[in-house]
Amino acid sequence: MFLIKCPYCGERDQQEFKAGGEAHIERPKQPTELSDDEWAEYLFMRKNIKGVQFERWNHAHGCRKWFNMVRDTSNDEIKAIYKMGEKPPAQ
Amino acid sequence: MTKNLRVKSSEYIDETNRISFKFNGKTYHGFKGDTLASALLANNVHLVGRSFKYHRPRGIMTSGSEEPNAIVQINPGTSRTEPNVRATEVEIYEGLEASSQNCWPSVEFDIGGINNFLSPFFPAGFYYKTFMWPASFWEKYEFFIRHSAGLGKSPTSSDPDIYDHRNIHCDVLVVGAGISGILAAKIAAKNNFKTLLVDEKNELGGSTVNENNEFNKIDNKNPSEWLKKEIEELKNIKNLEIKTRTSVAAYHQYNYLLAKENLTDHLEAKDKTNKIRQRLLKIRAKKVILATGALERPLIFNNNDRPGIMLSSAIKKYSEFYGVACGSKNVFFTNNDSAYESALSLYNKGINVEAIVDIRNQSESKIVKKIEEAGIKIYWSHTIVDTAGYKRLNSISIMKLSNDGTSVTGSKISISCDCLGVAGGWTPAVHLYTQSGSKLKFDEEKQIFLPNQNTSEQISVGSCGGDFKIDEIIKNLNQKLKDSLNIKETDLDKIKVEIDKENSKRNIWLLPSDKPLGKTKPFVDYQNDATAKDIKLALREGFRSIEHVKRYTTTGMGTDQGKLGNMHALGIIADTAGVKMGELGTTTFRPPYTPLTFGTIVGRNVGKFFDIFRRTPINDWHVENKAEFENVGQWKRAWYYPINGETMHQAVQRESKAARESAGILDASTLGKIDIQGSDASEFLNRVYTNAWSKLAIGKCRYGLMLNEDGMVYDDGVTTRLGENHYLMTTTTGGAANVLGKLEDYLQTEWPELDVYLTSVTDHYATASLCGPNSKKIIKKIIPDLDLSDESFPHMSFKEAKIGNIQCRIMRISFTGEHSYEINVQASYGKDLWEKCIEAGKEFSITPYGTETMHLLRAEKGFIIVGQDTDGTMTPIDLQMDWIVSxxxxxxxxxxxxxxxxxxxxxxxQLVGLLTEDPNVILEEGAQIVSELNQSPVEMLGHVTSSYFSPNLNKSIALAVVRGGKDMMGKQLFVPMENKNINVTVANPVFYDEKNERLNA
Structure with a gap:
């Protein structure tokens, strides 16, 4: 059970949060101009790395804000947490 | 068997408080402070159970939670009965009853004991090998296997006890209150760290309170005396909370630990009631100090499992702590000095020690000299090759061990004895350490796994960290505490420790016998009856991974999780395969360390708290009017309202007819409601719904379909424009929370530039949906001054109104196809509104209807229900709803x-309607649809999603999804059922009032 530091509320138990998959996948601004393959790339393809991964998390049972997390999936170490729209930290 | 073996009064046993208890139906006596095991031993009862596979008689082996054999059923036949409880952990109380498990008819005479003689036919993997063919026979085998397997019986009535959860946050958590834990907790608390000290026993002190020999001294006192003074001092320390009878079950990441606190298990039945039995402590600690100690290892030799064969340390504990002699003719078998401490403890109390069998060549320790001086015979370089005594050990046979330790020589010596203490060295209890994700390394010299790489803020101190001698323990503990807690001076700086230095050890994982391995029974896992032979067989059959060998032989898979024998299993595998133990690794230590009750895990979440449910403000009326309820998400919704013993079908038919013929009323309060405001609200709706919203006039309503990014239908509902920048969205009952979450996600992450605010108002409003040709007249009665003309208040529009002083929002929208109104009021007025409608509707025989009738009425109109007619693979085009896609x-x-x-x-x-050839036949929802009956394999075209008998059409109707169904209008298909094939025809899914004339009726 992680202890997650919500950037708005502070440290809270993992059960207050919801994981939202890979971060920094921007919704295409002009979907109609994409080929089927390009759209499928956005829609379906997600990384599943053993190691450092950039993820979206939501403080669902708290402030309901979304934020980003850098997590090492091999040992679940949370390396960084930053707000939506902020630049990801250099690796 | 009634001989009393209580040898000496102990300060931990209250001999003025005599307690009677029953074991296997017979009454025995013990004292306050006894465990079931110590009390039985005091009564000279060793035989307490039968082994799992061979039904061999087994006795008490240990004095703690690592016990593999003495597992009993507590209070059999009562609602408080509990299987697989370790007799070594049960504190006795007046009226306690316990019985042996895994034996029939009794532990003394067990029919299953025949398995012992058939054991050559039960090798490792017996079940996999034997019951594989013929494959079709598995069902028959399974019955017998299931019947004879299993330890203990679960209670059959509900648990009368209360359980609880508690969150604890502390600076320092100390696990284990032996000498290391006590000192660590004291220093942490004294340095202003909020500290929690937990121990699974009811008394603090661990094994050091049994240290009474003259060779070890702390500040010139014997360790036991010194530690008792330290324990006394703990009481006066601030910042320190102590919890006994509390065992840490799991150590998760981020220093999150779960512990079970036992509150009433040691009390008499009359003192248990209305109290919390066990509490799950959810602990978040900034730092964790593991002081979990070490477990003594047995030795693996032929027939090492007879009742009377115990761990040497357990014999010492029973004698020192409980004042009980485990036998009257004691022998010890050892590979290190620990057995001599136990022997000395017995000797000092005047208990007979016959001999010590030591596999080492010699030892120079003072304590060994002392034993020699006492005239106790020591057999150096000898090993036990066999033991005798079926239900109780009566003798051992020993032989000289070869120099390399792989064989025996010379002649056999037989020693008569009734108790054998086995000392195979110590295994640090690193279970919790590894659970936390931290990594071990193998120490080749000490032959133990030790903490190596920590993943969180934690330290392992004392013997669980590899320090076994008091001087090392205190020195290393002191340094680790200073580093970890960042403190400069401690009380430990000045402590003087004298110890008996010698600690030689000779490690042989599997001791030889004069008989070949195939003819011996050296048990590695006592509870699961796995022998060294089984492990070697697994290796011969090609198993290499320790995890595979474990599962194949079941070594370490009992309720004790192999706390005693796992190291030997590893050692035997390493020796046989010729690899180093460090390279082999260990099996995974999984939580819980000791078993938890289900009660502790669920805590208060039982009965009505098992899953929360939501009730509408009108719920009481439904209950008073005998509604049947169904669960929709977490909601309890009125399902139908049977009158005069109607069946569900009868009630639904009546309700459905009434709603179309005169007036019906539905509690629609559960529909999700999201208040949307902001200058970009219209643009936002444009982006989330498939249809266009910009031109929706204020005061108008519109149906919207929401998709996932993959194009599949996600939710639907009517949204009303309340103002220029203000909308009220409704969602499906079950989808409300997810829809809000999804909308928030897009707003926060993809479109942060939009000025839109979302608020869930589902619980703030109660909704009565009034439908039918007379609904208008009823509204007119309730709100006489409201203009209900089609011009002023047309279908798909909204008006604010007042019922008396109560503000309400009325939408003229319809899910039934009838002329209807949805009236929304503040939740607290919901029941009042409902009763007004019922009262006003009396003259029109207004009929309350539930969800089932709602489903039927909408199916007549071909309206979909997201989640019933769709399943995440349906696009709006598939639903033939192209009209709603802009x-x-x-x-x-x-x-x-x-x-x-x-x-x-x-x-x-694609979604289509289906009509059965025989209008009285109602299709089953979920039934498959085919076009050919004689094809094999037959192609499944789709399935029935909704099916009802329509009282308004007087025939059965169904909605279905059918491959290419759009172009099959009028085509005959088949629904094959178990006993018959039903002929159906593809039809328009709108069965009733296709031109929507009734909306304005």
Missing amino acids: KKKYDFIGKRSLYRSDTMKEDRK
């Missing part, structure tokens, strides 16, 4: 996916 809008969620090659295929499953 072609003009540049983008909306899911739009691009509607033009993928897959979603544009002609032969996707």
Whole structure:
């Protein structure tokens, strides 16, 4: 059970949060101009790395804000947490 | 068997408080402070159970939670009965009853004991090998296997006890209150760290309170005396909370630990009631100090499992702590000095020690000299090759061990004894350490796994960290505490320790016998009856991974999780395969360390708290009017209202007719409601719904379909424009929370530039949906001054009104196809509104209807229910709802996916209506649909999603999804059922009032 530091509320138990998959996948601004393959790339393809991964998390049972997390999936170490729209930290 | 073996009064046993208890139906006596095991031993009862596979008689082996054999059923036949409880952990109380498990008819005479003689036919993997063929016979085998397997019996009535959860946050958690834990907790607390000290026993002190020999001294006192003074001092320390009878079950990441606190298990039945039995402590600690100690290892030799064979340390504990002699003719078998401490403890109390068998060549320790001086015979370089005594050990046979330790020589010596203490060295209890994700390394010299790489803020101190001698323990503990807690001076700086230095050890994982391995029974896992032979067989059969050998031989898979024998299993594998133990690794230590009750895990979440449910403000009325309820998400919704013993079918038919013929009323309060405000609200709706919203006039309502980005239907509902920048969205009952979450996600992450605010108002409003040709007249009665003309208040529009002083929002929208109104009021007025409608509707025989009738009425109209007629693979096009998908809008969620090659295929499953040839036959929802009956394998075209008998059409109707169904209008298909094939015809899914004339009726 992680202890997650919500950037708005502070440290809270993992059960207050919801994981939202890979971060920094921007919704295409002009979907109609994409080929089927390009759209499928956005829609379906997600990384599943053993190691450092950039993820979206939501403080669902708290402030309901979304934020980003850098997590090492091999040992679940949370390396960084930053707000939506902020630049990801250099690796 | 009634001989009393209580040898000496102990300060931990209250001999003025005599307690009677029953074991296997017979009454025994013990004292306050006894465990079931110590009390039985005091009564000279060793035989307490039968082993799992061979039903061999087994006795008490240990004095703690690592016990593999003495597992009993507590209070059999009562609602408080509990199987697989370790007799070594049960504190006795007046009226306690316990019985042996895994034996029939009794532990003294067990029919299953025949398995012992058939054991050559039960090798490792017996079940996998034997019951594989013929494959079809498995069902027959399974019955017998299930019947004879299993330890203990679960209670059959509900648990009368209360359980609880508690969150604890502390600076320092100390696990284990032996000498290391006590000192660590004291220093942490004294340095202003909020400290919690937990121990699974009811008394603090661990094994050091049994240290009474003259060779070890702390500040010139014997360790036991010194430690008792330290324990006394703990009481006066601030910042320190101590919890006994509390065992840490799990150590998760981020220093999150779960512990079970036992509160009433040691009390008499009359003192248990209305109290919390066990509490799950959810602990978040900034730092964790593991002081979990070490477990003594047995030795693996032929027939090492007879009742009377115990761990040497356990014999010492029973004698020192409980004042009980485990035998009257004691022998010890050892590979290190620990057995001599136990022997000395017995000797000092005048208990007979016959001999010590030591596999080492010699030892120079003072304590060994002392034993020699006492005249106790020591057999150096000898090993036990066999033991005798079926239900109780009566003798051992020993032989000289060869120099390399792999064989025996010379002649056999027989020693008569009734108790054998086995000392195979110590295994640090690193279970919790590894659970936390931290890594071990193998110490080749000490032959133990030790903590190596920590993943969180933690330290392992004392013997669980590899320090076994008091001087090392205190020195290393002191340094680790200073580093970890960042403190400069401690009380430990000045402590003087004298110890008996010698600690030689000779480690042989599997001791030889004069008989070949195939003819011996050296048990490695006592509870699961896995022998060294089984492990070697697994290796011969090609198993290499320790995890595979474990599962194949079941070594370490009992309720004790192999706390005693796992190291030997590893050692035997390493020796046989010729690899180093460090390279082999260990099996995974999984939580819980000791078993938890289900009660502790669920805590208060039982009965009505098991899963929360939501009730509408009108719920009481439904209950008073005998509604049957159904669960929709967490909601309890009125399902139908049977009158005069009606069946569900009868009630639904009546309700459905009434709603179309005169007036019906439905509690629609559960529909999700989201208040949307902001200057970009219209643009936002344009992006989330498939249709266009910009031109929706204030005061108008519109139905919307929401897709996922993959183009599949996600939710639907009517949204009303309340003002220029103000909308009220309704969602499906079950989808409300997810829809809000999804909308928030897009707003926060993809479109943060939009000025839109979302608020869930589902619980703030109660909704009565009034429908039928007389609904208008009823509204007129309740709100006489409201203009209900079609011109002023047409279908799909909204008005604010007042019922008396109560403000309400009325939407003229319809899910039944009838002229209808949805009246929303503040939740607290919901029941009042409902009763007004019922009162006003009396003259029109207003009929309350539930969800089942609602489903039927909408099916007559071909309206979908998201989640029933859709399943996450249906696009709006598949639903034949092309009309709601805007072609003009540049983008909306899911739009691009509607033009993928897959979603544009002609032969996707599409929503159609189905009519049965015989109008009285009602299809089963979920039934498969085919076009050919004689094809094999037959192609499944789709399935029935909704099916009802329509009282208004007087025939059965169904909705279905059928591959290429759009082009099959009028085509005959078949629904094959178990006993018959039903002929159906594909039809328009709108069965009733296709031209929507009734909306304005």
